[in-house]
Amino acid sequence: MELVAREAGRLQPASLAALPAQVARPGYDRARLKARIVHLGLGAFARAHLAAVNDAALRAGADPDWGICGVSLRQADTRDALAPQDGLYALALRSADDHGRPRQQLMVIGCLLEALVAPEDPQAVLARIAGPDTRIVSLTVTEKGYCHDPASGRLDLAHPDIVHDLAQPAAPRSAIGFLAWGLQRRRAAGLGPVTLMSLDNLPANGHLLRGMVLAFAARVDAGLVDWIASACAFPCSMVDRIVPRTTGEDRCAVAEALGVRDAWPVLAEPYLEWVIEDRFAARRPDWTAGGARFVAEAEPFETLKLRMVNGAHSALAYLSVMAGWATVDQAMAQPGLERYLSELMRTEIAPTLPTLPGLDVEQYRQRLLRRYANPALRHQTRQIAMDGSQKLPQRLLETVRARLAADLPMPGLALAVAGWLHFLRGVDQAGRRYEIQDPMAGILARQYALAEQAAQQAGQGPRAMLAWAGVLTGLEAVFGDLGQDPRFVRAVAQAAQSLRSLGVAGALGALAAQGPPQAG
Numbered sequence: 001m002e003l004v005a006r007e008a009g010r011l012q013p014a015s016l017a018a019l020p021a022q023v024a025r026p027g028y029d030r031a032r033l034k035a036r037i038v039h040l041g042l043g044a045f046a047r048a049h050l051a052a053v054n055d056a057a058l059r060a061g062a063d064p065d066w067g068i069c070g071v072s073l074r075q076a077d078t079r080d081a082l083a084p085q086d087g088l089y090a091l092a093l094r095s096a097d098d099h100g101r102p103r104q105q106l107m108v109i110g111c112l113l114e115a116l117v118a119p120e121d122p123q124a125v126l127a128r129i130a131g132p133d134t135r136i137v138s139l140t141v142t143e144k145g146y147c148h149d150p151a152s153g154r155l156d157l158a159h160p161d162i163v164h165d166l167a168q169p170a171a172p173r174s175a176i177g178f179l180a181w182g183l184q185r186r187r188a189a190g191l192g193p194v195t196l197m198s199l200d201n202l203p204a205n206g207h208l209l210r211g212m213v214l215a216f217a218a219r220v221d222a223g224l225v226d227w228i229a230s231a232c233a234f235p236c237s238m239v240d241r242i243v244p245r246t247t248g249e250d251r252c253a254v255a256e257a258l259g260v261r262d263a264w265p266v267l268a269e270p271y272l273e274w275v276i277e278d279r280f281a282a283r284r285p286d287w288t289a290g291g292a293r294f295v296a297e298a299e300p301f302e303t304l305k306l307r308m309v310n311g312a313h314s315a316l317a318y319l320s321v322m323a324g325w326a327t328v329d330q331a332m333a334q335p336g337l338e339r340y341l342s343e344l345m346r347t348e349i350a351p352t353l354p355t356l357p358g359l360d361v362e363q364y365r366q367r368l369l370r371r372y373a374n375p376a377l378r379h380q381t382r383q384i385a386m387d388g389s390q391k392l393p394q395r396l397l398e399t400v401r402a403r404l405a406a407d408l409p410m411p412g413l414a415l416a417v418a419g420w421l422h423f424l425r426g427v428d429q430a431g432r433r434y435e436i437q438d439p440m441a442g443i444l445a446r447q448y449a450l451a452e453q454a455a456q457q458a459g460q461g462p463r464a465m466l467a468w469a470g471v472l473t474g475l476e477a478v479f480g481d482l483g484q485d486p487r488f489v490r491a492v493a494q495a496a497q498s499l500r501s502l503g504v505a506g507a508l509g510a511l512a513a514q515g516p517p518q519a520g
Helices: 002-007 015-018 044-048 050-059 077-085 122-129 159-168 173-188 205-215 222-232 248-258 299-323 328-331 335-353 361-372 381-385 387-406 412-424 441-458 461-473 488-513
Strands: 035-041 066-072 088-095 102-109 113-117 134-137 195-198 237-240 266-268 273-277 292-295
Touching: 035 050, 035 113, 035 299, 044 050, 044 088, 044 159, 044 266, 050 066, 050 102, 066 077, 066 122, 066 292, 077 088, 088 248, 088 292, 088 412, 102 122, 102 248, 102 266, 113 361, 122 173, 134 173, 159 173, 159 205, 173 195, 173 205, 195 205, 205 222, 237 299, 273 299, 273 361, 299 361, 299 381, 299 412, 299 488, 328 335, 328 381, 335 361, 335 387, 335 488, 387 412, 387 488, 412 461, 412 488, 441 461, 461 488
Parallel strands: 035 066, 035 134, 066 113, 088 266, 134 195, 273 292
Antiparallel strands: 088 102, 237 273
């Protein structure tokens, strides 16, 4: 495969006709496309989700001119890979047959018209947001990209990027800064409002984004605040598709299948869900042709996704990294972990979910377990484990709050939270070190050291772990007021004690032996 990948020509518009017949490709006129969507955060997820859905709508003939201008907010690697390919790239949908053998469906995505690199040319990004063709500005910048306090949901005005952006309107760094200053230019030019659409895993992501932009704009111009609040739209949305990182081996495999080299293909599972509130300030594409669903309120779908999909994913990730299980499918092959996730979703998470007409929660749970077990994706658990301080509040802690409010036990959720705290050691059970990749890494390291000191001073056994858990759950930026609830602290301490004394597999076995949690 390496020989083919190295010697093959480059994926380009001229090579589309020669691709194998089974490879889907743009059947629309790319010359007609306009950059109507400006997307901040041109990573793998955006290219495997938003762009894939938009491309499917174009191929269906639903909207003939909706192209995308992608913006990388930090690095030039995506632009450098795709510019020589005129924005073309392959999407490989990977699954397994009934015998567990990997299979792959390839398609070439053609709706990415331009890739900008914000640090190189912030003026170009601002001009696109304020451009006459732009109708939608969307984001996949991950939870930490909103420069907010994850526990309170407020804009962090002391964040270095926000401080910089308020002082440098011509050269912002953050997504929030680009949006606010770009909208100011748009308003000054007398252009119409746009829709600002978050595709990140945050509760009420549209409302959160609106709050961040308005809080920033309030430091700029009261008139701008009024215009954004009254004219622009911020629909909430729920997105769901597993998108692992692309490896060198993946590039070679895609090149072998295409017969040409793609510098940066993306991988994904076949499953895709996108639920969007139908509140737009201007025209929108008919993304239903690509599998999207427009609704009046996205909140029930967001809660379902964050608690069932993301919550279980995070629980899996932290326990797996500590146990040395490198990929999600490897972790799901461990009977104890598969049983734990199944029971966590069934007995602790599902009872907290809002009613969704037509949803069979049991079928949803079973399908989710099958998605996690997909051996073709080889999704790295370390990738999921990144940025835990930004993820836990919505993925796990909101479910914890719901259980506590109903005075219900939560041993599985406590084990997931303890798994993250245990993960912060930076050393797995085999003594292998790893980096804590988190915007609060320094704060977390200091808090962890204080917790270890408190445990040593408290003595041995349960008392030590209660002191340890009390210090760590007292980190208000992550846990809010949960650290003041003795039921939560005690449950986390018990789970942490089990992890420390028995290891991950032993702790999972001990939890299973207790049986389903019973109301106290």
